Amino acid sequence: MSEQLSSYISEQINAGVPTEKIKAALKKSGWKDTAVLDALAALKGPTVVPGQPSKIGLYIGVFLILLALVGGGVFAFQRYSNSTSISVQLAPSTEVPVMEEMPESISEMVSEQDMYGTMDGREFMEESTHSAQTMIVGTDYAKMVEALAADLPSCSPRKISFTHFFDGTTQSKEIIGQKDKGCFYTETLPNGGKFECYFSDQQLTELTSSLLEEMDSYSENQEEGSLGFSYSSTESATANTNAWQNVYNDSNVCTLSGYGS
Known part of the structure; x- marks a missing residue:
């Protein structure tokens, strides 16, 4: 997991994301501050000062x-x-060689300085693309969740698939439809985990309201994540912890299976 953390931090730093935003996203994902600071210290290199x-x-x-x-x-x-x-x-006179072209490294440095001088971390995240894996961020993902929440009260079938920002695996959230126990909803999780839930009509109404409130906060912060029906509005779970927060855990509405530590 430490290699995944270092790889993720290195990718974000190379993409121009501010360090504070990286630490905030990882803290929200469950990483301890000491682990994040150690990884940042290991990756720290010479700083290029724009304009110098x-x-x-x-x-x-x-x-x-x-x-x-x-x-x-x-x-x-x-x-x-x-x-x-x-x-x-x-x-x-002695001829002195004249440099005809500016070294490529200088050109690259200037272009990077210009880019970071006109684009903050949020705009860079919105504009950047990844050829190997598509990262769903900000309002795009929130709109998908909003559409899923709109079908939840009626238990209308809907499925969304996305690339999880932490480990790059493809995960899904799906309303399968009405079953004998109630409205059947399921989520796939990193490391082979799975949530399966059966919601009553009253629980569907309560859960939809809670989910939309969480989605509003998610959209405003423009952060990556795995917003889902099975989490509370105060704590979100990630791939590196077993401390999943289940809204209906006491009534056994949702069950977690196959999750690797």
Whole structure:
């Protein structure tokens, strides 16, 4: 799990997400502060300060200034020689190699500085895409959950699938329909876990209201997650903990099975 944590933090840092947002998302997912800080310390490297000139750029600037001074001196000397009719033979000049192109690394550094100067962490997360795995974030995921919640009171079948942000596995949330025990709802979880719930009509109404309140907070924060019917509005569960919060645990409405620690 520590390798997954380091890989996730490294990916977010390379994507330009601020460290505080990374720590907040991981804390909400159940990670301890000490584990997150240790992973960040291990990944910490030299900081690039936006707007700070590179040493290569400084060397180029000094070279151009010296070249201008030498050229001005030669021009003045030639004018003086012509006006006094004195023939002076100058020593052959030594050619100095001129850099025709700016090194690729400098161009990349400038483009990165420009990008981070005009785009904050939230906008970067919304605009970025991942070719290997599609990460559902912010309002897009919340809209899918809202549509699922709209069908819950009537127990109309609906299924959504998404890539879990923590481990990249494809998970699903599904209203299967009315069964003998009530409205049958199920969620698949990372590490092979599964929630199966049978809700009565009264529980459907209560749960829909609770879910929509949680979804509003989720949408405003623009955070990744796995919002679901089986969690309370105050605590969300993640792939690295067994402390799942079940709204109807006492009445055995929902059962958890196959979840690996």
